[in-house]
Amino acid sequence: MRFLKAHGTGNDFVVLPDPDGALDLTPDLVRALCDRRFGIGADGILRAVRQDGSWFMDYRNSDGTVAEMCGNGARVFARFLVAEGLVAGPKLSFGTRDGVSEAVVEGAEIAIAMRRPRLLGRGSATLGSLTLTGESVDVGNPHLVCRVPDVSVIDLSAPPVFDPSSFPEGVNVEVVSADGRMRVYERGSGETLSCGTGACAVAAVLLEGSNGTVPIDVAGGRVTVTIESERCWLAGPAVLVAEGTVSVDQMLAARPL
Ligand SMILES: N[C@@H](CCC[C@H](N)C(=O)O)C(=O)O
Numbered sequence: 176m177r178f179l180k181a182h183g184t185g186n187d188f189v190v191l192p193d194p195d196g197a198l199d200l201t202p203d204l205v206r207a208l209c210d211r212r213f214g215i216g217a218d219g220i221l222r223a224v225r226q227d228g229s230w231f232m233d234y235r236n237s238d239g240t241v242a243e244m245c246g247n248g249a250r251v252f253a254r255f256l257v258a259e260g261l262v263a264g265p266k267l268s269f270g271t272r273d274g275v276s277e278a279v280v281e282g283a284e285i286a287i288a289m290r291r292p293r294l295l296g297r298g299s300a301t302l303g304s305l306t307l308t309g310e311s312v313d314v315g316n317p318h319l320v321c322r323v324p325d326v327s328v329i330d331l332s333a334p335p336v337f338d339p340s341s342f343p344e345g346v347n348v349e350v351v352s353a354d355g356r357m358r359v360y361e362r363g364s365g366e367t368l369s370c371g372t373g374a375c376a377v378a379a380v381l382l383e384g385s386n387g388t389v390p391i392d393v394a395g396g397r398v399t400v401t402i403e404s405e406r407c408w409l410a411g412p413a414v415l416v417a418e419g420t421v422s423v424d425q426m427l428a429a430r431p432l
Pocket residue numbers: 186236241242243244245246247248316317347361362363364367369370371372373
């Protein structure tokens with residue numbers, strides 16, 4: 176099976192070209208491909224399926240779960256479509272579970288338009304021994320943005336504990352300091368070096384509901400978020416780093432139980 180490996184500010188993905196939707200992408204296959212020792216290794220999978228005359232980004236978290244949206248994944252997906260000659264740039268669009276995404280390729284940078292983040296009120300989660308209160312934000316997928324004095328001391332080694340009645344679909348938790356530095360524990364993937372929808376959620380909180388442009392520094396680099404009245408733009412680098420073939424049967428057979 177052909178694959179590409181790519182990342183957007185260190186949020187890394189295995190891209191699977193599957194124009195006819197022929198691949199049975201089970202949660203177990205996703206986990207095996209994303210395994211950093213027994214597979215290729217990634218925070219998630221981007222399966223490219225041709226649907227109704229357009230391309231659809233079928234995004235999966237590394238634990239095999241499905242998410243509504245992936246901002247960095249969408250930027251990488253746009254890079255893949257243009258690099259493979261499947262869609263002409265510099266402006267293009269494709270389908271996601273959260274609707275049609277527009278993208279603009281500007282050299283090394285790719286900007287994608289997503290829904291405007293919605294601030295939903297206060298929420299809380301416990302990270303390690305620390306319970307943090309923050310803002311719940313809907314970016315198609317669920318986020319909790321917590322302001323902290325120093326992001327580097329927050330324990331993101333284990334999943335956040337939260338009240339499931341507040342976050343029935345789970346939640347991605349971002350911590351952000353006043354200087355715009357952000358870290359994230361992603362639902363279904365653990366701590367990642369960057370989360371695009373998370374950066375949009377953080378920008379919405381920093382802008383306190385207004386429109387504007389905010390640079391967000393993540394562990395894997397910098398993304399820039401522009402919030403407009405009707406939508407939100409996420410801009411930053413998106414890089415295809417490798418391609419090859421994976422022997423699915425051998426990979427699955429060699430996994431420890
Ligand atoms: N890394 C992504 C978000 C991926 C989905 C997330 N883990 C979820 O389950 O909602 C991004 O760049 O937005």
